[in-house]
Amino acid sequence: MQYAVSRTFIVILCCLAVVSCGSTPPAPVVVLNSQPIEDQGFQGDTYTVKKGDTLYAVAWYTGNDYRDIARYNNLRPPYNIFPGQSLRVTAPQIAKRSSKSPTKPTGQTSPKVYTNTVDRTKEQAYGESEKNVNRQPLNDVKKPSKSVKKRAPNAFPDKVEQWVWPAKGKLIATFSQEESGNKGVDIQAARGTNIVAAADGKVVYSGNALRGYGNLIIIKHTDTFLSAYAHNDTIKVKEQQWVSAGELIATMGNSGSDSVKLHFEVRYRGKSLDPLRYLPTQRP
Known part of the structure; x- marks a missing residue:
């Protein structure tokens, strides 16, 4: 009987210890100068225009360059938009030709496949030139690549390396x-x-x-x-x-x-x- 009481007492003490530890959460770790870890911000591929919105405001709300949104939606200055309009705010997927073996001709004209669904400006929105990675000389295709992959000039980094105060005062x-x-x-x-x-x-x-x-x-x-x-x-x-x-x-x-x-x-x-x-x- 005494042994049973002792075991019960020990179990109670262990439970109290667990509850005590669980009631005091660890101090939060604040990481400065880095991207937020939590999922937040605008996530959708499209934005529905509200009354009073301008293209500049939509870009600001969704965290984009207004030129990008204009290009995705084939908009030209003065960038008129209207309430209820659905605007694409992410780059549209590029149509690709099927890699399957060619089929027998049917006598009908095959539909054209377009790789660009919207107008392109002479310069990419963020300074990155359009490059076709398959434009290598044929005699270089079989050679193993020894080059190290580098970030294109003027491309955006994965994270902000350094923040400074924008003004004194x-x-x-x-x-x-x-x-x-x-x-x-x-x-x-x-x-x-x-x-x-x-x-x-x-x-x-x-x-x-x-x-x-x-x-x-x-x-x-x-x-x-x-x-x-x-x-x-x-x-x-x-x-x-x-x-x-x-x-x-x-x-x-x-x-x-x-x-x-x-x-x-x-x-x-x-x-x-x-x-x-x-x-x-x-x-x-």
Whole structure:
């Protein structure tokens, strides 16, 4: 009997220990300067246009270059779209010829197979030239390739290697998760203060077509990461220009705002993220 009571007591102690350990979750690991691990942001292949949307806004919501969306949907300036319209926001699949053995002729004309379903601009949207990997000389096909695979010049990296603060000044507003909250950080300084690229990337938008942002610059850093710089006074870069982290892109102003400041956002697949997760802890 005493043995049974002892066993029961030991079992109870073990259960309490397990419950105690389970009630205290491990401290979360915060990884700075890297892509979010969780699945978030716009995921679909198409976007349904809502009232008031512009092509520039759709690109911003979905984390894309507006030129890409225009090309995918065969749109031309001034890029008119209408509510209810379904826009493709990912590259369409390229039609391929069947690899099966040829069939006997039927006397009818075979349908043409098109490899491009939409218009192409002279330059690819992100500076990558169109290359056909099968255009090798016939006498080289059988030779083993000794070359090391390299990333094409001006192609987007897999992740952002380095983030820097986009401007010097006083941090007057931070990110908010609220639906109507601030979707970035605001930095206040004197008019004309230099604004720099927060990371390496390509300017995919420069203008004032997005309401509430004033003179805006959007830089694409990877296939999923964008950063935005709003309310600029003067813009020093052009669309499709590649920039480096710390490179001058604009000067601070109050376009679209009632005060001189920089509104800075970071977006992953079109979803706003807290820039302080990525910017260095120490401010300039």
